[in-house]
Amino acid sequence: xxxxxxxxxxxxxxGVECAIAQNPDMxxxxxxxxxxxxxxxLINEAVxxxxxxxxxxxxxxxxxxxxxxxxxxxxxxxTPYLAEHFNVIxxxxxxxxxxxHFENVDRVSKKAGTVGMISVGWDPGMFSLNRLMAGSIxxxxxxxTFWGKGVSQGHSDAIRRIEGVLDAxxxxxPVEDAxxxxxxxxxxxxxxxxxxxxxxxxxxxxxxxxxxxENEIKTxxxxxxxxxxxxxxxxxxxxxxxxxxxxHGGVVxxxxxxxxxxxxxxxxxxxxRLDSNPEFxxxxxxxxxxxxxxxxxxxxxxxKTVFDVPPAYLSPLSGSExxxxxx
Amino acid sequence: xxxxxxxxxxxxxxGVECAIAQNPDMxxxxxxxxxxxxxxxLINEAVxxxxxxxxxxxxxxxxxxxxxxxxxxxxxxxTPYLAEHFNVIxxxxxxxxxxxHFENVDRVSKKAGTVGMISVGWDPGMFSLNRLMAGSIxxxxxxxTFWGKGVSQGHSDAIRRIEGVLDAxxxxxPVEDAxxxxxxxxxxxxxxxxxxxxxxxxxxxxxxxxxxxENEIKTxxxxxxxxxxxxxxxxxxxxxxxxxxxxHGGVVxxxxxxxxxxxxxxxxxxxxRLDSNPEFxxxxxxxxxxxxxxxxxxxxxxxKTVFDVPPAYLSPLSGSExxxxxx
Numbered sequence: 001x002x003x004x005x006x007x008x009x010x011x012x013x014x015g016v017e018c019a020i021a022q023n024p025d026m027x028x029x030x031x032x033x034x035x036x037x038x039x040x041x042l043i044n045e046a047v048x049x050x051x052x053x054x055x056x057x058x059x060x061x062x063x064x065x066x067x068x069x070x071x072x073x074x075x076x077x078x079t080p081y082l083a084e085h086f087n088v089i090x091x092x093x094x095x096x097x098x099x100x101h102f103e104n105v106d107r108v109s110k111k112a113g114t115v116g117m118i119s120v121g122w123d124p125g126m127f128s129l130n131r132l133m134a135g136s137i138x139x140x141x142x143x144x145t146f147w148g149k150g151v152s153q154g155h156s157d158a159i160r161r162i163e164g165v166l167d168a169x170x171x172x173x174p175v176e177d178a179x180x181x182x183x184x185x186x187x188x189x190x191x192x193x194x195x196x197x198x199x200x201x202x203x204x205x206x207x208x209x210x211x212x213x214e215n216e217i218k219t220x221x222x223x224x225x226x227x228x229x230x231x232x233x234x235x236x237x238x239x240x241x242x243x244x245x246x247x248h249g250g251v252v253x254x255x256x257x258x259x260x261x262x263x264x265x266x267x268x269x270x271x272x273r274l275d276s277n278p279e280f281x282x283x284x285x286x287x288x289x290x291x292x293x294x295x296x297x298x299x300x301x302x303x304k305t306v307f308d309v310p311p312a313y314l315s316p317l318s319g320s321e322x323x324x325x326x327x
Numbered sequence: 328x329x330x331x332x333x334x335x336x337x338x339x340x341x342g343v344e345c346a347i348a349q350n351p352d353m354x355x356x357x358x359x360x361x362x363x364x365x366x367x368x369l370i371n372e373a374v375x376x377x378x379x380x381x382x383x384x385x386x387x388x389x390x391x392x393x394x395x396x397x398x399x400x401x402x403x404x405x406t407p408y409l410a411e412h413f414n415v416i417x418x419x420x421x422x423x424x425x426x427x428h429f430e431n432v433d434r435v436s437k438k439a440g441t442v443g444m445i446s447v448g449w450d451p452g453m454f455s456l457n458r459l460m461a462g463s464i465x466x467x468x469x470x471x472t473f474w475g476k477g478v479s480q481g482h483s484d485a486i487r488r489i490e491g492v493l494d495a496x497x498x499x500x501p502v503e504d505a506x507x508x509x510x511x512x513x514x515x516x517x518x519x520x521x522x523x524x525x526x527x528x529x530x531x532x533x534x535x536x537x538x539x540x541e542n543e544i545k546t547x548x549x550x551x552x553x554x555x556x557x558x559x560x561x562x563x564x565x566x567x568x569x570x571x572x573x574x575h576g577g578v579v580x581x582x583x584x585x586x587x588x589x590x591x592x593x594x595x596x597x598x599x600r601l602d603s604n605p606e607f608x609x610x611x612x613x614x615x616x617x618x619x620x621x622x623x624x625x626x627x628x629x630x631k632t633v634f635d636v637p638p639a640y641l642s643p644l645s646g647s648e649x650x651x652x653x654x
Contacts (some may be wrong), residue, residue, distance in 0.1 A: 018586055022466040043587050099651050119654055126460075126595075128654045129638055133453075135653070136614040136641035137607075139349040183600075258610055259345055260370050264602035266610075268453075271598070273510075275591035280464075283585055283593075287463040307639040307649050311456055314463035322634050324426050326462070327446055327455045 002293045004286075005062040006031045007055065007082065009040050011246065012091065013068035015282030017043055023286060025316045029062050059085045063296070064289045067091075076101060083109040083116040083303075087296045089289050091121040091281055098124065106303035113301045120288045120306060121281040122272055123147070127252045129306050130270040134254030138266055141256025142187045146174035146195060150248025150277065158223045159200055162216050164208030167236060169243040171199045174251065185255045185265040198229040201243050203236045248277035287314040329620045331613075332389040333358045334382065334409065336367050338573065339418065340395035342609030344370055350613060352643045356389050386412045390623070391616045394418075403428060406445065410436040410630075414623045416444040416616050418608055420451055433630035440628045447615045447633060448608040449599055450474070454579050456633050457597040461581030465593055468583025469514045473501035473522060477575025477604065485550045486527055489543050491535030494563060496570040498526045501578065512582045512592040525556040528570050530563045575604040614641040 004020055006013050009031050020028045021044065028047050033040050037049040050058075055065075065086040069075050071094045079090045083105050092101050098119055109116035119125065123145070131143055152172045159168035178195050181188045200217055204210055214231045217224055234242075249272040258264050274280040288306065291313035295304065312322055331347055333340050336358050347355045348371065355374050360367050364376040377385075382392075392413040396402050398421045406417045410432050419428050425446055436443035446452065450472070458470055479499045486495035505522055508515045527544055531537055541558045544551055561569075576599045585591050601607040615633065618640035622631065639649055 015585070019466075022585070095654070098654050099647065102647075102650055124654045126464075131653045132638050132642055132649060133614075136617075136638075136643075137453075137610045139346075139610070256610075258342070258349070258603065258606040264606055266602060266607050267598075267600040269596075269598040269600075271594075271596040273594040273596075275593060276585065279585040279591055280593050283464045283466070283583075287460075290463075305650060305654055307646070307654070308637050310635050310637050311459050311463075312634040315459055316463075319634070320426065320429075322459060323429055323632060326458045327422070327425050327451045327632055327634070 001025060001027045002290060003027055003029045003061065003063045004289060005029055005055070005058060005065045005086070006068055007052065007065055007078065008068035008074065009033050009042070009049075010068060011278040012282055013066075014043065015276070015279040016066050016068060016286060017047075018279060019283045019286040022283075023290070023316070025290070026286070030058060055082070056085055062086055064089060064292050066285055066289055076104070079116065079118065080104045080108045083114050084112045085114075087115045087117075087292050089117040089120055089285055089292050091125070091285060092119045093121060093124055095124065102303050102305070110302040115292050115296045115300055116303045117288055117292045117309075118303060118305060120285050122274075122284060123250065125281075125284055125306055126272070127250065127270070130252040130268075131254070132307060134252070134256075134268040134270075138254050138256025138258070138268065140258070140262065141254050141266075144182045144190075144253045144255070145250065146179060146253075147250040148172040148174050148196065148248065150250070150274070151243075151246050152198075153246075155198065155200075155223055158220060159202060159217055162213055164205050164213050165202055166205050167203040167239055169201045169239060171201075173197045173199060179251065179253075182253050182255060183267060183269065185267055187255055192226040193228060196227060198224055198227045200229065200231045201234050201239055202231060203239050204233055245275065246277045247275055248280075249273040290314060290316065328352060328354045329617060330354055330356045330388065330390045331616060332356055332382070332385060332392045332413070333395055334379065334392055334405065335395035335401065336360050336369070336376075337395060338605040339609055340393075341370065342603070342606040343393050343395060343613060344374075345606060346610045346613040349610075350617070350643070352617070353613070357385060382409070383412055389413055391416060391619050393612055393616055403431070406443065407431045407435045410441050410443040411439045412441075414442045414444075414619050416447055416612055416619050418448040418452070418612060419446045420448060422451060425451065429630050429632070437629040442619050442623045442627055443630045444615055444619045444636075445630060445632060447612050449601075449611060450577065452608075452611055452633055453599070454577065454597070457579040457595075458581070459634060461579070461583075461595040461597075465581050465583025465585070465595065467585070467589065468581050468593075471509045471517075471580045471582075472577065473506060473580075474577040475499035475501050475523065475575065477577070477601070478570075478573050479525075480573075482525065482527075482550055485547060486529060486544055489540055491532050491540050492529055493532050494530040494566055496528045496566060498528075500524045500526060506578065506580075509580050509582060510594060510596070512594055514582055519553040520555060523554060525551055525554045527556065527558045528561050528566055529558060530566050531560055572602065573604045574602055575607075576600040617641060617643065 105116040155170035394417040432443040482497035
């Protein structure tokens, strides 16, 4: 049995708890939280919840600690801190800061002889892997990543910070025509606006200036100004009923040429359609937790990413079972 | 520079030659053939062609030997034979015999301290990898593999062996309705007939009994009897003009459930659309030749498959470049 700990229990932590229950070679030992432990209710009530301050007393009792905090403030501190004492895995997803996070975790985990697996999920994660593999196969080609249709937490939060907004949900939607051009192998150059549209469902406070809110959304730099954005004002009840889920997904496409005269075109497409973004991310993390455990058992140490993991390490099946049934 | 040899020069060997030319860290040292070397014309005439009997004199001068023979008779003999002297890679694709082939190559290459990478391509190969990874992530789910639309060499050959047939080309075509049901997450149980149809373009000899040929095709056990098959009789000129290519492709789909009450469905889809089956297979092999070289440099030995290769080994980029640009 691989003994797992969860550090941080929000949507992702809950997804990890569900995913562990699907994997019979894993056991959830404990959940750690910065909140009052008695206020945290797990799905499986038999699993104990401890305050984060008690985590070090579990050294030697947990094989892999799964960190479920946020990338902005939690993981940059927590992952290096815990990597000194445990094999760790996180879903750090601030792409621009991955090299820095890698260095920080690598320094600690190399010294401690632990494995620190970072940036696991679907982007970064499975999408990154597909960009790497498709690009290594079709050397002469172009990469395209489309996200959605799905909920962007960051964009929803940005709308909620606007004066007069009570609640909001934002969907990122790929432009179908752009997708089809890529799938046809046209290798188009696409602007930000040509790739995705943004659709916002907003609950306004009573008496708020709707025109002003809509204008603030549509002109918000970085978040919306470069996109064709649609804004719908709805009631809180409608938001909860029709937009309560956290679906997401997307597509990575590589289009490339081969042959003596580049006469042949090939399209590699990897596509995800996810009912629950955090639960799918959690499922990826749990498979990579198995790999983390195995790499640690082999004596490996240091920071790792999905690029470093032999795919066989993700599966509970043996090498010969995999070759017989899946190759 | 990674020094590559090609052993066997048909469609696949030619594709490998093209793929090597796209990878600046690789050099094609020599091509080996069982035919008269002077009869083999490469794309790059500067590369020497030798008789297969001379291959051992290149021991120490070639880092990875790429075997481009057939799975039925060539590779079961050639891969273990050459693995004693070289790091080798092949595209052995008789799924049922992979475990046996693995053992044969493993025995030799472990003893010789070489790396023997087998069954590389897209199925087995990239499709296998996607079945493994998607199944490890979505534990509670179903796998589907669809092939086509594309040319099946084996089925085309089977038609050509029928009395009265001059030439033929057979396309395997996924049933669109079945694909859509899988994509919707229905997890249907599909019979052979419900998954694929077969379309045959046949050139008959003058005076041949067309009705008899069509009947023989449609009732041929294993190849056609379990499928809805369409037969078109066309002229040799039409066959050459409209059916001269070797396109292929297909889809691997995993549909799975997560959540406390299995309430969320996720779909992972990996799709290939290939203008040239052998050139794409060659491109996959060449990327894995790089990995073979690296694993050998690290001191690894024995038989390996795509399941054993850390994805980073496929790329010429360094770990930090990959993390910065692709993660």
